[in-house]
Amino acid sequence: MKKNLLFISLICFSLSSNADTQNTELAKKEIQSKNYEKALVYAKKALKNDELENKSDRNITIAIDYNNIAYIYVKLKKYDQALDFYNKTLEIKKKIYKKESKSLTITYNNIAQLYENKKDYKNALKYYQKALNAYETLLDKDHAYRIFTLKDISRMYEYLDKPFQAAKNYKEALMIQERILPKTHPDLYEAYLKMANLSERTEALNDALVYYEKAKKLHLYLYKDDKKHLEKLNQKIDYLNKKVLK
Numbered sequence: 001m002k003k004n005l006l007f008i009s010l011i012c013f014s015l016s017s018n019a020d021t022q023n024t025e026l027a028k029k030e031i032q033s034k035n036y037e038k039a040l041v042y043a044k045k046a047l048k049n050d051e052l053e054n055k056s057d058r059n060i061t062i063a064i065d066y067n068n069i070a071y072i073y074v075k076l077k078k079y080d081q082a083l084d085f086y087n088k089t090l091e092i093k094k095k096i097y098k099k100e101s102k103s104l105t106i107t108y109n110n111i112a113q114l115y116e117n118k119k120d121y122k123n124a125l126k127y128y129q130k131a132l133n134a135y136e137t138l139l140d141k142d143h144a145y146r147i148f149t150l151k152d153i154s155r156m157y158e159y160l161d162k163p164f165q166a167a168k169n170y171k172e173a174l175m176i177q178e179r180i181l182p183k184t185h186p187d188l189y190e191a192y193l194k195m196a197n198l199s200e201r202t203e204a205l206n207d208a209l210v211y212y213e214k215a216k217k218l219h220l221y222l223y224k225d226d227k228k229h230l231e232k233l234n235q236k237i238d239y240l241n242k243k244v245l246k
Contacts, residue, residue: 020049027068035103038074043069063092070110079118086111100134105145108134112152125156142180147173154198167198200240209240 023046030039047065054061070085090107097104132149139145150173157166174191196211212225215226216233223229 021043021048023049024065024068027072031075034075036072040069040072040076058092058095060092060096063089063096066092067107067110070114074114074117079114081116083111085119086114102138105131105134105138109149116152116156119159121159123157125153125160128152128156134202141178144180147176150176163198163201167195167202167204168199170195184218184221186218186222189215189222192218196236205240205244209237209244210238210242212237 023042027039027042027046029038043065047069050059050061050065066085066089068079070082070089073079073082073085086107090104090111093101093104093107108127108131112124112131114127115121115124115127128149132146132153135143135146137148150169154166154168154170154173157163157169170191174195177185177188177191192211192215196208196215199205199208199211212233216230216237219226219230219233
């Protein structure tokens with residue numbers, strides 16, 4: 001499960017009595033029909049009308065309008081324009097929320113995903129880390145969002161060719177999964193394979209063997225009829241055993 005960018009409907013959230021909910025809802029309907037250019041027109045109308053009603057630089061209605069326009073620009077693959085509006089969203093939210101908040105983490109994640117789409121992995125990492133730092137003050141240590149974000153951070157380190165940092169963050173995510181998921185959950189199978197691969201890349205061959213063996217055990221339970229991938233697992237385990245013994 002992956003965190004998604006959010007288009008926020010003011011009607012659903014009822015955040016402001018003077019918000020232009022009509023144009024916001026029209027934008028939402030156009031998005032559902034994938035008519036993003038039309039959606040953008042309505043979203044910008046909503047922003048213009050809300051700006052006439054709200055003069056404060058700390059108004060959450062305006063922040064939501066900015067967010068919605070950014071979301072549409074992402075759908076149009078106009079990432080620079082989207083980034084501009086997400087930053088405007090963040091600027092207002094930082095004035096409203098003096099401490100970390102769920103609303104801020106949504107924007108951190110949106111900006112991180114946007115930078116990732118642009119292949120700007122350093123900045124993506126920066127904002128995923130901001131999200132993680134916020135989660136550590138807002139959420140339980142075993143919350144699923146921490147798993148997602150630790151894996152996001154691990155992926156950025158992989159893109160940046162920093163396998164040790166990638167392995168460290170992925171392992172932390174895996175440890176949470178092991179605590180909260182049933183021992184035969186398919187997500188653990190995928191996580192063991194990934195952790196084995198990262199361990200290989202960092203020359204931690206004994207650790208890689210442990211994770212491949214765990215993956216094999218789950219494979220036999222979950223996918224016993226898939227002989228092809230089982231054979232590949234056995235070959236990998238044999239290869240690593242020989243390499244460790246050299």
